[in-house]
Amino acid sequence: MxxxxxxxxxxxxxxxxxxxxxxxxxxxxxxxxxxxxxxxxxxxxxxxxxxxxxxxxxxxxxxxxxxxxxxxxxxxxxxxxxxxxxxxxxxxxxxxxxxxxxxxxxxxxDVHGITAALREVGVMRVDRATVVGSGATARSAVLGLVGLGATHITVAARTPQRAEALGDVADVVLEVVPIEDWSRTGAPAVVSTLPGGSANAAAAGHADDGLAGATVLDVVYADWPTPLARAATDHGARVVSGLxxxxxxxxxxxxxxxxxxxxxxxxxxxxxxxxxxxxxx
Structure with missing residues (x-):
């Protein structure tokens, strides 16, 4: 045996x-x-x-x-x-x-997660992109978008100084706009780093048809779809869940x-x- x-x-x-x-x-x-x-x-x-x-x-x-x-x-x-x-x-x-x-x-x-989630829906390369929010996750979002080739990133944020600090994340042209303008940048890819709740709902109120044809990744995955995700869909964007x-x-x-x-x-x-x-x- x-x-x-x-x-x-x-x-x-x-x-x-x-x-x-x-x-x-x-x-x-x-x-x-x-x-x-x-x-x-x-x-x-x-x-x-x-x-x-x-x-x-x-x-x-x-x-x-x-x-x-x-x-x-x-x-x-x-x-x-x-x-x-x-x-x-x-x-x-x-x-x-x-x-x-x-x-x-x-x-x-997290950086890989952002890049891979966008690639999975066909966003293989972008020259311009928008990041909504300027908190800790925004740094990962910038890096993820740079991984897709972005050289011009617009950050839509409530606090311009925090947003401008993202300029040291990577070698990109960084533009800062008021958070109310997040849906009007004309970028083909948008990553919202806003948490769920009131901040997400407030940004949803500023969605408009400038999102038509764009891909929006909302990093929130609980209580899906979020107000921002619903608003982006209503205005013609393809939305990707944070999941x-x-x-x-x-x-x-x-x-x-x-x-x-x-x-x-x-x-x-x-x-x-x-x-x-x-x-x-």
Missing amino acids: SDPVPSRETLRAGVLGSPVGHSLSPTLHRAGYAAAGLTHWSYTAHEVDEGGLPPFVAGLTDDWRGLSLTMPLKVAAADLAESVTDTARAARAVNTLVRTDTGWAADNT EMLVHQAARQFELFTGQSAPVAAMQAAGRAALGHSPDA
């Missing part, structure tokens, strides 16, 4: 943040593991704030291979890394830690953690089912 085949070591990954209960990351990553046959991988959510991040990471055993990071950890995580990618440095945000032979490597997959960005950034994390190609379709299906989105929502 042959010796039994030893079982593979269970490998672990997870998402950290505070609050973290709303995170879709476990749904997406677990769907990816199931589709890829990675039965020895697990993915869990952990409530961790900034003060708790260093001891949490220091206490992880060697079977931990990767961490997804949400607010408020995207800045503090860089201090725990042995290396930081150029993308994460430019975005000034880390949403991924990957264990390497020399320590943790920090990356930002698609979320899926693609998670898929990139999946690849960094496991070293295997991500089953994007399975991850999309799981995310859409969890939120009740139809495939063309």
Whole structure:
């Protein structure tokens, strides 16, 4: 009788943040593991704030291979890394830690998520684009649009000084306009980085027919469609849900953690089912 085949070591990954209960990351990553046959991988959510991040990471055993990071950890995580990618440095945000032979490597997959979500609907290249909002996600949006070839980016924001600071993100011509003009820039691609709620609804009130034929990525994925998404659709834009960005950034994390190609379709299906989105929502 042959010796039994030893079982593979269970490998672990997870998402950290505070609050973290709303995170879709476990749904997406677990769907990816199931589709890829990675039965020895697990993915869990952990409530961790900034003060708790260093001891949490220091206490992880060697079977931990990767961490997804949400607010408020995207800045503090860089201090725990042995290396930081150029993308994460430019975005000034880390949403991924990957264990390497020399320590943790920090990356930002939100930028990839934005680029991939737009490419998936046929936006392969743009010269001009618009970013709505000037918060932390706006930096990732600028980088994602530069990845599609944008050399002229208009930022529509309530705070001009914050918007102008985005000029150091990449080598682009940056123009700042009032947020009320976000739909009148004539850009073929628009990324709204506004959160859900009142800011999103207020911007929706300024949508007009200047959006006809444009592609609008709204990074919000909860309570879909948002007021901005509905208004953009009503004025002739093609709208992409923030869920698609979320899926693609998670898929990139999946690849960094496991070293295997991500089953994007399975991850999309799981995310859409969890939120009740139809495939063309």
